[in-house]
Amino acid sequence: MKNTKGYTLYFLVYKNLQLKYKHSLLGFVWSFIHPLFYLLIFNFVFSKAFSEIENYSLFVLSGLIFWVYFSGSCNQLSQTFVKNSHLIKSLQVKKILYPISEQLTELVSFLAGFILFIGLMIYLNLNVNITILYIIPIIILFSIFTFSVGLILGSLNVFFRDVGILWNTLNPALFYLTPIAYSFVIIPAQYSFYFKLNPLYHFLYIIRNVLHQGCAPEFYHSMFCIAITSITVLLSILIYHKTKNGFISNL
Amino acid sequence: MKQIAIDLNNVSVSYLHNRRGIYSIKDFVLKGAFFSPFEYKPVLNNINLKVYKGESLGILGRNGEGKSTLLRTIAGIITPNKGTCKVHIEISPLLALGAGLELELTGIENIKIYNALSGNYNKKTIASVIDSVANFSELSMEQLQMPTKMYSTGMLARLAFSSVVTSQPDLMMIDEVLAVGDKGFQEKCKKRIHEIKQAGATILFVSHNPDEILEICERGICLEHGKISYDGTSAEASKTYLKLFN
Numbered sequence: 106m107k108n109t110k111g112y113t114l115y116f117l118v119y120k121n122l123q124l125k126y127k128h129s130l131l132g133f134v135w136s137f138i139h140p141l142f143y144l145l146i147f148n149f150v151f152s153k154a155f156s157e158i159e160n161y162s163l164f165v166l167s168g169l170i171f172w173v174y175f176s177g178s179c180n181q182l183s184q185t186f187v188k189n190s191h192l193i194k195s196l197q198v199k200k201i202l203y204p205i206s207e208q209l210t211e212l213v214s215f216l217a218g219f220i221l222f223i224g225l226m227i228y229l230n231l232n233v234n235i236t237i238l239y240i241i242p243i244i245i246l247f248s249i250f251t252f253s254v255g256l257i258l259g260s261l262n263v264f265f266r267d268v269g270i271l272w273n274t275l276n277p278a279l280f281y282l283t284p285i286a287y288s289f290v291i292i293p294a295q296y297s298f299y300f301k302l303n304p305l306y307h308f309l310y311i312i313r314n315v316l317h318q319g320c321a322p323e324f325y326h327s328m329f330c331i332a333i334t335s336i337t338v339l340l341s342i343l344i345y346h347k348t349k350n351g352f353i354s355n356l
Numbered sequence: 357m358k359q360i361a362i363d364l365n366n367v368s369v370s371y372l373h374n375r376r377g378i379y380s381i382k383d384f385v386l387k388g389a390f391f392s393p394f395e396y397k398p399v400l401n402n403i404n405l406k407v408y409k410g411e412s413l414g415i416l417g418r419n420g421e422g423k424s425t426l427l428r429t430i431a432g433i434i435t436p437n438k439g440t441c442k443v444h445i446e447i448s449p450l451l452a453l454g455a456g457l458e459l460e461l462t463g464i465e466n467i468k469i470y471n472a473l474s475g476n477y478n479k480k481t482i483a484s485v486i487d488s489v490a491n492f493s494e495l496s497m498e499q500l501q502m503p504t505k506m507y508s509t510g511m512l513a514r515l516a517f518s519s520v521v522t523s524q525p526d527l528m529m530i531d532e533v534l535a536v537g538d539k540g541f542q543e544k545c546k547k548r549i550h551e552i553k554q555a556g557a558t559i560l561f562v563s564h565n566p567d568e569i570l571e572i573c574e575r576g577i578c579l580e581h582g583k584i585s586y587d588g589t590s591a592e593a594s595k596t597y598l599k600l601f602n
Binding site: 109112113116117119120123124127128191192193194195196197198350351353354355 | 428432435447458468473474475
């Protein structure tokens with residue numbers, strides 16, 4: 106049988122989408138409404154405060170959609186092994202396929218919303234030219250980064266259920282520590298070093314290069330993103346391999 | 357010369373167990389368990405077991421003596437810490453009550469996913485599987501289209517059992533599913549198991565009811581403290597098992 110893993114993934118994604126949207130009337134549209142709602146709030150609250158940012162709505166929007174994708178995926182992935190424990194215990198399916206399918210599910214709903222947002226961004230005077238295609242490798246890199254953060258959380262959450270809870274608690278803090286609603290410029294110089302330790306800072310920087318300024322991503326920040334992604338991937342593989350054999354007894 | 361189907365050689369399985377019942381970071385810090393909060397709790401201990409093709413083996417033992425762990429090891433879901441586990445025939449999914457059912461989804465969706473995850477991707481065969489499951493389980497199409505969280509325990513058992521036995525597996529593993537379900541359905545299941553057996557399948561059967569073991573299996577083993585305490589005919593195994601409670 107060829108490509109069994111592909112089919113298994115397909116069915117897991119199908120299952121996740123069913124579970125996610127089955128009982129909701131609006132389904133996919135939620136992945137559009139959720140960031141939109143935040144966009145309205147930020148626009149209302151902050152647009153005067155950060156009037157020096159050119160085209161504030163577009164600025165917030167470009168950061169927001171990626172933040173929602175990141176936090177949503179990490180949330181789902183941190184629960185993935187616990188949620189699928191009944192399958193892990195009874196079927197001989199490679200365990201890594203569960204988080205991968207979860208990430209793909211999130212990616213699918215992210216992309217569905219993203220297409221609509223591109224429309225909205227053009228309405229908000231996004232400068233559309235060939236450089237916008239840079240967003241494709243950025244999305245791929247960002248997905249890999251998100252996946253490995255989620256895999257670490259998911260693996261540890263099997264042993265300590267508070268990893269998931271802790272993550273949910275820290276989520277808002279991370280949101281405000283990441284320059285989503287405000288600009289990189291207002292960060293005081295003495296703190297800027299600490300802000301730069303946040304990987305999301307660098308991802309947002311290159312995302313805004315493409316979706317806000319309409320130019321190519323800056324080289325230094327892109328390299329940093331690639332480096333930090335490689336490190337998290339290695340770390341997540343290490344943690345996953347170290348913990349996976351203990352999953353069954355702790356689920 | 358009989359062909360070996362399953363060959364367990366000195367298999368030991370232990371569970372990573374929380375030493376002080378620590379399930380949260382709070383306890384972890386408060387109780388100061390900084391050094392290895394986990395310990396290995398042995399479940400199976402040096403199991404040597406050969407099962408031949410076409411044999412039906414009953415597995416008896418008290419609760420928590422490692423019966424389900426043994427089946428999971430054979431199914432390849434658990435990797436043994438020591439020893440080797442070789443299975444020379446195709447494994448069918450493990451049949452345990454309600455295992456693998458997604459309660460939010462309907463019966464039909466569950467059948468589809470269950471089949472897909474155990475290696476059956478063909479749309480046509482899945483359609484025919486759904487038909488035969490509906491037939492065997494005697495659940496109406498209306499019931500199959502309900503989310504399985506609305507099912508009764510008996511209905512869940514019917515669904516779970518039917519989705520495995522409608523095919524002709526090489527190796528069938530049954531983990532205490534006959535206990536639920538009404539008398540009529542139990543008889544139907546036993547009949548079906550006999551048919552599968554006649555067709556040459558190897559059967560591993562876990563049950564707490566020695567009568568069922570006697571009915572279905574020729575050979576029986578008794579598990580005690582993760583070790584095989586008896587291996588022989590199912591009649592003798594049943595006697596050994598009943599003695600445990602005297």
